Amino acid sequence: MTENRDFIQNVSYDSVIFGFNGSQLKILVLEYHNTGYFALPGGFVKMNESLDDAVKNGVSQRTGLQDIYLEQFYTFGSLERSDPKIMEKILTENNLDLEQYGWMLGRFLSIGYYALINYEEVSLKPDELSDSINWYSIDELPPLMMDHREMVERALEVLRNNLERKLVGMNLLPVKFTMKQLQQVYEAILGEELRRTTFQRKMLSMDILVRHEKLFQGKAHKAPYLYSFK
């Protein structure tokens, strides 16, 4: 089987890119040309490039964003996870030379990263092999190829565990946001409803927020304050 000396062999990365549309947690999923295969955005690591940079560049290219919040969550290394049949179909449907790209059919370790990005700011760009990249709500995902579904589950699990210790909201919300928006981010990630008063009290007591002017939304009720992270 052929190789590609530019990349580390048998290693890939996959990214679970989270965004928040105001009410739902979403991730980016791409679809490969004429195959029906849905997949997480992924890529390979160049021989003279750090793992973090490889992921950063890949996510940047697809989202048009710089300064992306990334967190590594797991490395997938089972034998069963790799499926040369699937990769072969993707290559042939893209009219790619199996001689040249045969290295993609081998067994791969894949390092999983999740990204938290501001949903509003992205401008999506599919890569060469895929004809679309789109947001999907995390509870309405299409069937994902290989072990990508498991990757999403595990990313979510780690994200939930990190929720208390890292300022997750900062990366999923605009700079200024209401308490309700912040609560909705937490609820979307945890997949459960939170008590409004308890949530508000806790957030305020943590001393991480700055209160700004009120936000007048043109609604028939009291206007909420805007907050930002300190």
Place this chain on the structure above:
Amino acid sequence: MTENRDFIQNVSYDSVIFGFNGSQLKILVLEYHNTGYFALPGGFVKMNESLDDAVKNGVSQRTGLQDIYLEQFYTFGSLERSDPKIMEKILTENNLDLEQYGWMLGRFLSIGYYALINYEEVSLKPDELSDSINWYSIDELPPLMMDHREMVERALEVLRNNLERKLVGMNLLPVKFTMKQLQQVYEAILGEELRRTTFQRKMLSMDILVRHEKLFQGKAHKAPYLYSFK
């Protein structure tokens, strides 16, 4: 540079093997022949072997244990972490052919795992390249080569985070243990002292322990109960 087709190229694993000697948290560190280099036990992943199995086998061989509790904690992928000079010295001091083992001098991604094992049960075996493998207290480690020190720090960090969610004590203690021993494990991992009464109340309220007979230690005070995990 030569290759070895049996292994995935440019990928290794390293293991932080924790044990508890009754009062201190310790890890296994090996020393390479005639080099002064101290390192974490590591190895490579065979092309037809899962990542988990590779680590399991490596740790088994060095400790003589089966059924080892392993947890992956991070994959290290910077460019600077690899140092061909160090690897070259290790190879030459072991009289190994640079032509045959030259693939070890390249750039490596390394997947970090930590293991929790029963200190009493191990029978240590150095591998071919190292002349010793020994327990070191985590606050009296020798200078470790490359980024192995950082690996230990990060393993500890993840272990601490997992302390509440996983039954860490089960793997570091004998089957039956006293409440004080359990507390000492927690204190050693957290690096801080815990209140005896609060700790005891919390552990008992979690409904994970079974109380057995008392342990008479020949000491001039009340004998503690022995416990095991449910």
Place this chain on the structure above:
DNA sequence: GTATTATTGTAACAAAACGAGACAATAGTT
């Protein structure tokens, strides 16, 4: 034996955190 000692198990009370409900303030609608 009996007093002594250090440690253990648990109770008791105080302080802090949290759940649940209530209510006043208020931006816009009717």
Place this chain on the structure above:
DNA sequence: AACTATTGTCTCGTTTTGTTACAATAATAC
């Protein structure tokens, strides 16, 4: 001017945690 939905805050009761206290007890010293 009355009404509506949402927000910010307070209260009160419950649960959890921190702290102190104390009785029980296994071995030792006498």
